Amino acid sequence: MEGKVYLVGSGPGTLGLLSQRAAAVIARADTILYDQLPGEEILAALPPGAERIDCGKFGADHVREQDEIEHLLVERALAGRTVIRLKGGDPFLFGRGGEELEAVRQAGIEVEVVPGISSALAVPASIGIPLTHRRYASQVTIVTGHEDPAKGEIAVNWAGLAPGTGTIVVLMGVKNLPAIAGVLVRHGRDPATPVAIIERGLRRDQRVTVGPLGEIAAIAGVSGVRPPAVIVIGGVVELFDPAAPVLTPPEGLTNLL
DSSP states (O other), X not given: OOOEEEEEEOBTSOGGGSOHHHHHHHHTOSEXXXXXXXXXXXXXXXOTTSEEEEOOEETTEESSOHHHHHHHHHHHHHTTOXXXXXXXXXXXXXXXXXXXXXXXXXXXXXXXXXOOOOHHHHHHHHTXXXXXXXXXXXXXXXXXXXXXXXXSSOSSOHHHHSSSOOEEEEESOXXXXXXXXXXXXXXXXXXXXXXXXXXXXXXXXXXXXXXXXXXXXXXXXXXXXXXXXXXXEXXXXXXXXXXXXXXXXXXXXXXXX
């Protein structure tokens, strides 16, 4: 009998924000292919009897290439196993979940998508930054910072995003932050626009670095900012209060059984 594949979003990395549906399907998994982004708390709570396959991607260093991941999903499901593809945040937001969905469907295997809370939403909220606010922003754009805006061809229209006052949320953008900030300023975004960089959001070692857009790359360099991090650009960052308590998620389960 053929098995089934679940593309599961684990949320921003804490059990308290893992959905009930995600916990339920993970608990009965035969095989779990996981990234590094779900975080230690969730990975430590996975069912001990399940086969675990590391599919982490650390910048350009990939434990497994995408085609191998898709092959493993299909192979294990055809062997009759319940297969979980465990991804950070939501599987369809810069997680290549769409490609994995296509591969599994083409193989004729049943697949279910379990949405997750994206770090793009949860991490700013956890430190009191609303992505929209009637006084600051009526538009939010979530973009990948993985591609360098200084290269010849890019998919993100940075020049088009620069004008206006909408909030920009950048995921996977630490490495290219100098180029991102530079192109936004060159195309009209005020260099005084406040920016917040939230490293390791919703984890015990979370850290927040703030500064104006025109100086944020230099500030991040001096502070030693490292991924994973969520970058928020826009007037809403003015609402961040470093003295306010962090909005921690509710307590989660100690395991997923």
